[in-house]
Amino acid sequence: MRHPALQQPPFAPMTLEQAEQFRAIVAGALAEDGASADVTTMFTVAEDAVASAALVFRRGGVLAGLAIATLAFAIVDPKIRVDTRAADGELVETGGVVARLSGPARGMLAGERVALNFMGRLSGIATLTRAFVDAVRGTSTRICDTRKTMPGLRALERYAVRCGGGFNHRFNLSDAVLIKDNHIAVAGSVAQAVARARANAAPDLIVEVECESVDQVHSAVECGVDAVLLDNMTRDQLRAAVAVARGRAVSEASGGITLDNVREVAQTGVDIVSIGALTHSAPSVDVALDFV
Numbered sequence: 001m002r003h004p005a006l007q008q009p010p011f012a013p014m015t016l017e018q019a020e021q022f023r024a025i026v027a028g029a030l031a032e033d034g035a036s037a038d039v040t041t042m043f044t045v046a047e048d049a050v051a052s053a054a055l056v057f058r059r060g061g062v063l064a065g066l067a068i069a070t071l072a073f074a075i076v077d078p079k080i081r082v083d084t085r086a087a088d089g090e091l092v093e094t095g096g097v098v099a100r101l102s103g104p105a106r107g108m109l110a111g112e113r114v115a116l117n118f119m120g121r122l123s124g125i126a127t128l129t130r131a132f133v134d135a136v137r138g139t140s141t142r143i144c145d146t147r148k149t150m151p152g153l154r155a156l157e158r159y160a161v162r163c164g165g166g167f168n169h170r171f172n173l174s175d176a177v178l179i180k181d182n183h184i185a186v187a188g189s190v191a192q193a194v195a196r197a198r199a200n201a202a203p204d205l206i207v208e209v210e211c212e213s214v215d216q217v218h219s220a221v222e223c224g225v226d227a228v229l230l231d232n233m234t235r236d237q238l239r240a241a242v243a244v245a246r247g248r249a250v251s252e253a254s255g256g257i258t259l260d261n262v263r264e265v266a267q268t269g270v271d272i273v274s275i276g277a278l279t280h281s282a283p284s285v286d287v288a289l290d291f292v
Contacts, residue, residue: 002206002226003250004176005144005167005272013088014159016074019067022156026072029114035076038110051105053291055119060094061285062130063087064163065122068156069115070099077107089126089163101289112289120284122160128282129164132262132275141266141273142167144252148276157279169274177207178229184209190216194223208252217241221248230270231255238268 030036055069063086073080080103086092101108132143143166149157158168170176177197179190187193190209197207208227209220214237220228221244230241232255245251252272253265265273 003208003252003272004170004206005142005274006250008162008167011089011162011165013163014065014067016067016070019071022068023071023075025152025156026068026114026118027075029117030072030075030111033114035110035114038106041106041109045105045109047106049105050103051108051291053101053108053289054097055099055101055115056288056290057092057094057096057098057123058286058288060092060096061123061127062164063090063092063098063119063123064126064160065119065156066098068122069119072115072118073101073107073111076111077104079103080107080111089165091130098287105291108289108291116287116289117284118156120287121282122156122163123285123287124282125157125160125279126164127285129161129166129278131259132273132278133165135259135262136266136273139263139266141270143262143278144169144272144274145278146254146274146276147172148280150279161278164278166278167272177201177205178210179208180210180229181212190219191223194220194225198224208250211241213237214240214244217244221245225249227252229254229274235264235268238265238270242269 066084066088070082073082080101083100086098092098145158145161145166145168179193184190184193206226208229209225210229210231211217211220212231217228227250228245230238230251230253238253242251251270252274253270254274257265257273257275262273
């Protein structure tokens with residue numbers, strides 16, 4: 001069945017070459033931080049000083065964004081060498097070293113905060129995602145993100161979700177038709193909204209409808225939608241909705257889902273559980289640059 005989260009290729013860690021597409025974002029973060037005029041470092045560290053350091057997880061978690069951190073150091077000073085010891089998607093224990101750095105000390109110090117901010121934030125998302133993925137292990141349900149991402153960082157945050165074993169929903173408003181309650185209110189009914197969408201959408205664009213009741217699921221499925229978004233439904237409602245949609249449309253549960261109840265939700269048989277908290281509420285992993 002058609003849905004972005006059901007059509008994605010297997011996860012592969014980001015290479016430094018792939019990270020280059022985010023150069024403008026990383027360079028902007030370095031400019032914001034004043035990395036080219038780090039007065040503390042310039043006043044206290046000799047220009048020709050070299051050092052060795054390690055990127056260390058002070059709290060265990062799932063690694064994400066190592067190539068982005070590497071890119072940050074490379075932009076500050078291309079002479080900094082980064083020797084990676086782990087790969088994105090790997091679970092790192094507390095105290096684990098994910099990379100060793102060597103080269104100009106000034107560059108390491110100037111790029112430190114931006115590199116750590118990116119890696120800590122992305123690893124936090126990956127770690128929370130892994131917790132949800134582990135919670136539904138053994139079911140057929142996929143854990144999926146939403147568009148509740150930090151503006152400008154969506155591509156990176158979605159990548160972090162994949163590092164944690166999750167999957168991605170539509171990237172933006174042009175990627176799929178997702179008819180929500182306000183669209184239905186303006187259009188007049190589910191049937192009218194779907195008919196208008198089908199009349200205008202390209203054949204390969206999926207049409208999904210947000211449903212707040214089992215009756216709405218019946219209406220959406222009868223209209224031939226590709227997927228139904230089951231919004232804040234009880235477990236009994238989810239089971240009934242899944243029975244209606246099975247074999248006819250992808251079922252996606254969302255709203256009020258936590259680590260405490262996600263397994264119960266998955267056991268209703270839904271194909272996908274989408275969770276905004278993966279990206280808007282994940283605590284950063286504590287990552288440090290320790291000079292050795």
